[in-house]
Amino acid sequence: MVVTGGRALVAALVAHGVDTVFGIPGTHNLEIYRHLAEFSVRHVGVRHEQGAGYAADGYARVSGRPGVAVVTTGPAVLNAAAAVGQAWSDSVPLLLVSPGVPLRHPALGNGLLHETRDQSAALAHIAAYSHRVTSVAEIPVAVAQAFSSMTTGRPRPVHLEVPLDILLEEGTAPVVVPVSMSPSTPLDEKVAEAADRLERAERPAIIVGGGARGAVEPVRGLAERLGAPVVTTTNGKGVLAEDHPLALGAGIHLPAVRALVEESDVVLVIGSELASSDLWNGPLPLAGKLIRIDIDTAAIVTNAIPDVAVVGDATVVTQELCRRLGPRAADSSASRAAGHREQKRVQAAAQGAEWMEVVDALAAAMPRDAIVAADSAMVCYYGALANLPVHRPSGFLYPTGYGTLGYGLPAAIGAKAALPDAPVMALLGDGGVMFTVAELASAATRRIPLPVVIVDNGGYGEIRNEMVDRTDPVHAVDLDSPDFAALAVTLGCIGVTPADPEGLTAAVEKAFDADRPTVVHVRHRRMS
Structure with missing residues (x-):
């Protein structure tokens, strides 16, 4: 079927489950907007492109699916850039879609409306990557690659740029069907080592980050099996309901959390960078006691070097740890958690x-x-x-x-x-x-x-x-x-x-x- 680049783009987004986009129509993206209603894509209008990016971010965080923002060229893309940077920082799957200058645009420019020297290069230094397509046929592949990037491994934002002439050009563009992929399977020996250390721990503790948002049930099950107090980062807040007896809530920067870590003989960190933006007052004393679960092979050794590093999806790994760990009586666990929770509550209220x-x-x-x-x-x-x-x-x-x-x-x-x-x-x-x-x-x-x-x-x-x-x-x-x-x-x-x-x-x-x-x-x- 011969279609315009704009229609090929919307069809490819829909094939990947997109039913909502955030944005503002502009002169250069009308060929995209033309096809939204045809494919029953809901458009949520905003008043500034930065708002489109943040709205797509909020959509992604609560839905667990990539959020999509559609903007026009030049200033609109740069208006949305702060939201792209925020999504990269917090590991949020955000797709920013925009037109770009024509494929054969002169290198030194000719005063085209919204002309930007190298829009894609600018976004490439903010997003995980920016891709500028070169044909109608390439569009479905580029969309599939973007969704693959955002939904496997550590989620990051992507910018997809379709030149103005390609949006209007006609060509054949078969839809690329999304490839389903199981979450990454961790190395068996590393899971076994982590399970053994946790089994032998007398005073375990758990720190949960935003990477564990999808692992609510196994995180709770693991905490209960271990009798381990659970504290969360900002993005992990709520993964364990904060009225659970083992929950200390969010705020790993507080002195009570440092005291918990110092007292614990094993600390399990799930899906967290352990970054200074969460810790505020310097790194935690984790040497010799840290087990770390993260889907990102680089992040897992950043900010704190683990004694046991398990690379894999938080849900898969915590489920496997629960399976390997047998039932365990933890008669003192509730009182231990309660003591630290009260210290933390007092400090948080004072702060x-x-x-x-x-x-x-x-x-x-x-x-x-x-x-x-x-x-x-x-x-x-x-x-x-x-x-x-x-x-x-x-x-x-x-x-x-x-x-x-x-x-x-x-x-x-x-x-x-x-x-x-x-x-x-x-x-x-x-x-x-x-x-x-x-x-x-x-x-x-x-x-x-x-x-x-x-x-x-x-x-x-x-x-x-x-x-x-x-x-x-x-x-x-x-x-x-x-x-x-x-x-x-x-x-x-x-x-x-x-x-x-x-x-x-x-x-x-x-x-x-x-x-x-x-x-x-x-x-x-x-x-x-």
């Missing part, structure tokens, strides 16, 4: 003391299966990270490694697109929300019942504190916040400004059932 009033009010309003899309804001990393209970994997969406501002709101929109019936809440600061505040209009257009909690401390509070700590002049950090509730109404949302914690709880509870987004403006310094 987030300024934000606990807000966090507790939000916790009172959240259903057990709620998802929180958080921004890089003090209320999130000091307050919610270690103190707000989450009971499901991918229940706390956060821009961990790259630390972008503006992530939370569009990520929440993406999460709602993936799981429309799930209660989702965005938690933001007054500085970060302004990076993507236009996405309130996107959410309002879709009539999403979404609480958008903006905790307003009058500017860039973290940077203000750093200036003080450095004894620098404090400047350029104080912001005159708008009336966010009034702004919400002008954009088609509901807007409220609660006066106290009880009012905050009531506002969020009501927002989960509203017929549109609700902006809840928390004037933090004034709440009592």
Whole structure:
């Protein structure tokens, strides 16, 4: 069948299970948009391409499938680049699709609209790779390769560029059927060695990262078999429900976690980089006791060298460990975990003391299966990270490694697109929300019942504190916040400004059932 490059692209995406894309139509990508309805692909419109990338990221994290953003050339691609960098940092399968300058475009340029010197090269240094196709027939193969890259091994973002002339050109493009692949099988002797060490451990502990999001049941089973306390990284938050007797929750940077590691004779780390963006205060004392499970052969020896390294899918490996480990009585395990959990709770509450009033009010309003899309804001990393209970994997969406501002709101929109019936809440600061505040209009257009909690401390509070700590002049950090509730109404949302914690709880509870987004403006310094 002879088709245009645009039709071949959409057909190839659909063949790989894509039913939703996030983006903005533009002059150069209309040949892609032309075919979305034909293939029943849902388009979730956004107001800025960065929002498209973050929404696709949120969609990918909660659905477990690659998120797809479709943008136009030049500035649109560069607008989305921050989201691609965030996805790379947090190992999220995000496909950015864009047109590019024509295949035979002059090397020195000729002033074409949106012309960029080398768009694909720019994205190649941010994504896992960027591929520029050269024919209509190549498009299905390029899409298949992108999905193979994103769904095997460690997930990373990919950029696919289709030149303008190829989008419009006609040619034959047979659809490439996705190749199903079983998760990687670990080396048997390494699993046996890990099982033997765990079997002999008297005081084991488990650290769970984002790489274990799909391994909820085996992680819980393994923890219960070992009687091991479980602490998670930011991206692992909720893999073990935080009210489980063995759960210490998230926040591996706290002193109580270091004490747990020092006390333990074996520490099993599943799917975590053990990166400084999670640890904050330097590496953990893991020498001589570390068993590491990771699908990435490079990451498994990065930041901490394991005594036993098991390369493989977290679900497959933990299931196999459960099978090899026999039943074990762990009479003291609950009390051991409880002691460390209480120490950690006290430390987390002290660290987030300024934000606990807000966090507790939000916790009172959240259903057990709620998802929180958080921004890089003090209320999130000091307050919610270690103190707000989450009971499901991918229940706390956060821009961990790259630390972008503006992530939370569009990520929440993406999460709602993936799981429309799930209660989702965005938690933001007054500085970060302004990076993507236009996405309130996107959410309002879709009539999403979404609480958008903006905790307003009058500017860039973290940077203000750093200036003080450095004894620098404090400047350029104080912001005159708008009336966010009034702004919400002008954009088609509901807007409220609660006066106290009880009012905050009531506002969020009501927002989960509203017929549109609700902006809840928390004037933090004034709440009592």
